[in-house]
Structures are given as structure tokens and as C-alpha cells.
Amino acid sequence: MDYVRSHPAVYRYLNTQMFPYKIKFKFSGCPMDCATANSRADFALIGTWIGAPEVDQGLFRKMVEEGKINPKEIVDSCPSKAITWDEEKKELRIDGSKCLKAMNCIRKAFPAIRPGKNRKIALLVGAHVQGHFGPKLARAVALLDSIEEVIPFATELINKYMELAPRRHRIGDMIIKRGFKVISEVADKTLPNKPKGTPSSHLRISIGTNLTDDERKMYEDWAKQIMNEYFGGGSSSR
Numbered sequence: 001m002d003y004v005r006s007h008p009a010v011y012r013y014l015n016t017q018m019f020p021y022k023i024k025f026k027f028s029g030c031p032m033d034c035a036t037a038n039s040r041a042d043f044a045l046i047g048t049w050i051g052a053p054e055v056d057q058g059l060f061r062k063m064v065e066e067g068k069i070n071p072k073e074i075v076d077s078c079p080s081k082a083i084t085w086d087e088e089k090k091e092l093r094i095d096g097s098k099c100l101k102a103m104n105c106i107r108k109a110f111p112a113i114r115p116g117k118n119r120k121i122a123l124l125v126g127a128h129v130q131g132h133f134g135p136k137l138a139r140a141v142a143l144l145d146s147i148e149e150v151i152p153f154a155t156e157l158i159n160k161y162m163e164l165a166p167r168r169h170r171i172g173d174m175i176i177k178r179g180f181k182v183i184s185e186v187a188d189k190t191l192p193n194k195p196k197g198t199p200s201s202h203l204r205i206s207i208g209t210n211l212t213d214d215e216r217k218m219y220e221d222w223a224k225q226i227m228n229e230y231f232g233g234g235s236s237s238r
């Protein structure tokens with residue numbers, strides 16, 4: 001496959017002292033993220049989908065009749081209240097616009113409920129356990145259609161990382177120091193037509209200590225306001 005031939009673009013750097021610190025790529029097939037890419041990888045690639053999970057109503061009803069699943073439990077386990085159960089029609093409905101890709105319903109009722117057909121790959125960056133500024137979760141960058149699409153992005157970002165980060169700083173540390181714009185500029189250049197930002201409001205994907213520049217400003221303003229209220233003028237000497 002083409003991406004196998006493209007790999008040297010990234011691999012040629014490995015096992016050398018060229019990087020400021022280590023770089024990890026991790027791949028998870030679905031948002032359950034068994035590879036813990038979202039919390040441990042500089043480049044996390046996680047399978048996801050757009051919209052609602054797919055429901056095989058016939059199979060779902062059969063599983064309910066056989067006592068294998070309880071529709072009320074499925075409804076209650078959805079963190080975003082995206083699921084409703086029509087007791088009269090014996091139909092499970094899922095509102096795709098509310099689905100957070102939490103996977104609870106799929107875990108409980110597979111194969112009657114499966115990931116949606118409009119499959120994507122969520123690209124996230126900047127997670128690690130060891131690093132200069134402590135552990136961080138990843139930040140969503142874009143939704144890809146194929147794994148090959150990450151190669152130009154990763155190559156460009158690794159070049160930026162080598163240029164900007166001091167030794168023993170991970171990519172997440174670079175984001176803390178330089179701001180998320182380093183990542184968005186690379187994404188705009190190498191992934192111009194891909195949907196940017198979080199693929200859903202999936203908690204495990206979207207929560208991260210690596211803030212976007214807007215979020216960083218929001219928290220800075222908030223901290224200043226608290227300082228002002230508490231110290232009456234924001235004295236930093238107390």
C-alpha cells in the first residue's frame with residue numbers, strides 16, 4: 001500500500017538523537033481507544049464515525065425478547081441522552097447530533113448496535129505521560145478519510161517540533177509553550193480540506209490539557225478576573 005512506502009518520511013528520523021524527545025504514534029480502531037492513544041501518543045489516530053450508531057432494529061428487538069439486553073439500561077447509559085426507546089413500536093432511536101461516541105450502547109448491544117457507516121479517523125496530537133510540563137491528554141486536530149493523509153501533516157509537524165522545542169520537551173509541551181496555532185498552521189497547510197477540530201464532543205477525545213488559543217485566552221481572562229475580585233487589582237506579590 002502507498003502509505004507503507006511513505007513511512008520512511010517519518011521513520012528515517014527514528015532511533016536517532018535528532019528529536020528533542022521521544023515521539024509516539026498510536027492507533028485505535030474505535031473511540032474505546034484500547035491503545036490509550038488519546039492519553040499517551042504525540043500522534044493519536046482513532047477510528048470514529050459521523051452521526052448516529054447504526055441500529056439493526058430486528059436484531060435489537062430479538063435481543064430484548066431473549067432477555068440479553070434491557071432497552072432502559074441502554075437509554076440510561078448514554079451520557080448525552082441521545083437514545084430513546086419507543087415501547088409501542090419497539091424501536092430504538094438515536095439522535096446522531098447528540099451522540100458523543102461514548103460507545104456505551106455499542107458495548108452493551110453489539111451487534112444490534114454498531115458504529116455508523118460514515119467512518120472517519122480522528123487525528124489528535126500532543127498527549128504524553130512524561131514531558132516537561134507534566135502529563136497531558138491529546139487535542140483533536142482533524143477528521144481524516146484515510147491513514148495516508150496523516151503523513152504530510154506528521155512530517156511537517158515533526159520538522160516544526162525539531163525547530164521549536166528544546167530538549168526533553170514533547171509535542172504537547174511545545175503546544176503549551178508556543179500555543180495551539182503551531183498545530184493549526186500545519187493542519188491548514190497539509191490538511192486544507194479536512195474538517196478541523198473535534199470529531200464530536202466525545203469526552204475522551206475532546207477533553208485535554210492542551211488548550212486551543214481561544215480556550216487559553218478564556219482561562220487567562222478568567223484567572224485575571226478572579227485575581228481582580230480576590231485581591232482587588234490582581235497583585236501578583238501575594
Ligand code: SF4
Binds near residue numbers: 103
Ligand atoms: S455511542 Fe455513546 S453517546 Fe453515542 S448513542 Fe451510544 S451511548 Fe450515546
